[in-house]
Amino acid sequence: MPTIHDFAPAGADGAPHPLAQYRGKVLLVVNTASKCGFTPQYEGLEALWRRHRAAGLVVLGFPCNQFGGQEPGDAAEIARFCSLTYEVSFPVLGKVDVNGAGADPLFRYLKAQRRGLLGTAGIKWNFTKFLVGRDGGVIGRYPPTAKPASLDGAIAAALGP
Template sequence: MHTRIYQFSADDHRGEKIELSNYIGKVVLIVNTASECGFTEQYKGLQELHDKYNTQGFEVLAFPCNQFKQQEKGSNADIKSFCDLQFNIKFDLFSKVDVNGTNAHPLFKFLKKEAPGILGTKSIKWNFTKFLVNKEGQVIKRFATITKPQQLESDIEKSLEMKC
C-alpha cells in the first residue's frame, strides 16, 4: 500500500487547518509559489488549468515559500491580495511554508521522498516546482520550475481519466 497525501493537513492563507483528505478522489497539483519570482507568471497558467479541469475533479494547491532568494516576503494576506489582484486565482492558496530543511512542511518532505528530482535529489531547487497527485492521493510525477503549467495538460488529462 502506497502512502497518500491524505494523511496530511496544512493551514490555508487564513490560518484555517485544511485536511488534505478533503481532496480524496481529485487529481491534485501541488506547487510551491512566490510572488516576486521570474516564474510568478505561472500563476496565470495554473489558473487556466484550474479553469479548464476543475469541473472534472482537478485542484491546484499553491503553497507560498520564501526560501528561494526571499521572493515571497509578504504576509499570507499580502500574498492572497497579490494573487487575487494580479491573477484572479480561484484555486486554493495555503499559508507560507518551508519546502526544504529541518522546518520543511511534512507534506513537502513526503512529496520529495515520493518524487525525487533529477539524479534522485530530495531538495526542491526553486519556486514553482510542481507535484501531480492522482485520484488515490499518490504522487505520480514531479515537474521542474521551468515546466510551464500548460505542458502538464496531457498528464492531468490521463490522471482524470483513470478510475479509482
C-alpha cells in the first residue's frame, strides 16, 4: 500500500519535491490561500512548526486557487506574502488543485485515506489539514475551522515521547 512518501508534488520552483525526504517525520499537510478568511491560520501553522520541528514535525503548505480564487498569485508572490505577512518559514510548495479531474495525486491520496464530514471525500475549502504519522500513514483530517493550536495534542501524540 502506498504512503505519502511515494509522492513528489511540485515545489514552489516547479521541480519535484519528493516527500520521501520526510520519512520518519510527522507531517501536517495544508491547502492554503493568501486571500481567505482563514489566512491568519498561517500564524498558527508557523507556531506549530516552530514548537515541534525539533521533535520531527514538518508543516507543508500547498497554495490552492480553487476556492473563490483566493490564491491568484504566482509562487514568488505567494512566498513573499507568506514571509512578509506571517513570517512563514515552513515549506510552501507549488500551487495545486485539491479537487476535480486536475487534483494533485497527493491530495487524491490524502482524501482517499481520510474522508471529511459525513464521509465526504472532497475538500470543502482552504486550510483543510491532514496529519500524517512518521510511517507515512494518514492519522487525521481537520476542517478549515480547526485552528492550528487545536491540533497540538494530536501532533504531540504523533511525535511520541
